[in-house]
Amino acid sequence: MISLSKTVLKEIYEKDYYLWLVQTLELVKNRNANELDWEHLTEEIEALGNEQRRKVKSYLRQLLIHLLLYRYWETEKTYSGRGWLEEISNFRYELQLLLESGTLYNYFLKNLDEVYIKARKRAIQKTKLSPSVFPEKCPFNLEEILKDD
Numbered sequence: 001m002i003s004l005s006k007t008v009l010k011e012i013y014e015k016d017y018y019l020w021l022v023q024t025l026e027l028v029k030n031r032n033a034n035e036l037d038w039e040h041l042t043e044e045i046e047a048l049g050n051e052q053r054r055k056v057k058s059y060l061r062q063l064l065i066h067l068l069l070y071r072y073w074e075t076e077k078t079y080s081g082r083g084w085l086e087e088i089s090n091f092r093y094e095l096q097l098l099l100e101s102g103t104l105y106n107y108f109l110k111n112l113d114e115v116y117i118k119a120r121k122r123a124i125q126k127t128k129l130s131p132s133v134f135p136e137k138c139p140f141n142l143e144e145i146l147k148d149d
Contacts, residue, residue: 009037056098056108057115063091063145064119065126068134073127092146099146112138112145 013020020040027035070077070084077084099105116138124131 006035006037009035010040013037013040052098052101052104053107056095056104057111059091059095059098060108060112060115060145061119061122063088063095064116064138064140065122066091067140067145068119068123069127071139072123072133073129076127089148092148096146 009020009023012023020037024036024041027033066084066087070081070088073080095108099108120131120134120136123129123134127133
């Protein structure tokens with residue numbers, strides 16, 4: 001790899017993000033800490049963590065919405081139940097992949113109640129059912145949320 005100054009690497013970041021990633025990875029592998037574009041590298045690492053947490057909340061919200069629909073929207077279950085089960089399976093799978101990280105699992109536990117409130121609100125909007133149909137507190141335990149079947 002050609003030795004790059006920090007200034008050149010910062011310019012690459014603005015013009016060709018993928019090339020910046022390749023160059024930065026090479027510098028990290030070679031332990032060339034003095035040549036790293038630390039400003040953008042720390043931004044990118046922070047963004048990766050934020051994205052992972054956002055995914056946990058997003059998949060959990062979608063999973064909870066579909067669990068609520070499946071359990072409480074009786075009039076549509078005959079027509080949509082199979083599709084809801086497919087979505088439940090997909091969202092569980094994606095969430096389980098993320099939750100292999102202990103840190104993200106703890107984040108999931110910490111945010112479950114907050115995400116449930118948002119999922120409940122969306123289920124109410126979608127179904128037009130009375131809010132009283134859906135419990136105010138999450139009615140699903142961890143096993144029901146994460147089990148595979």
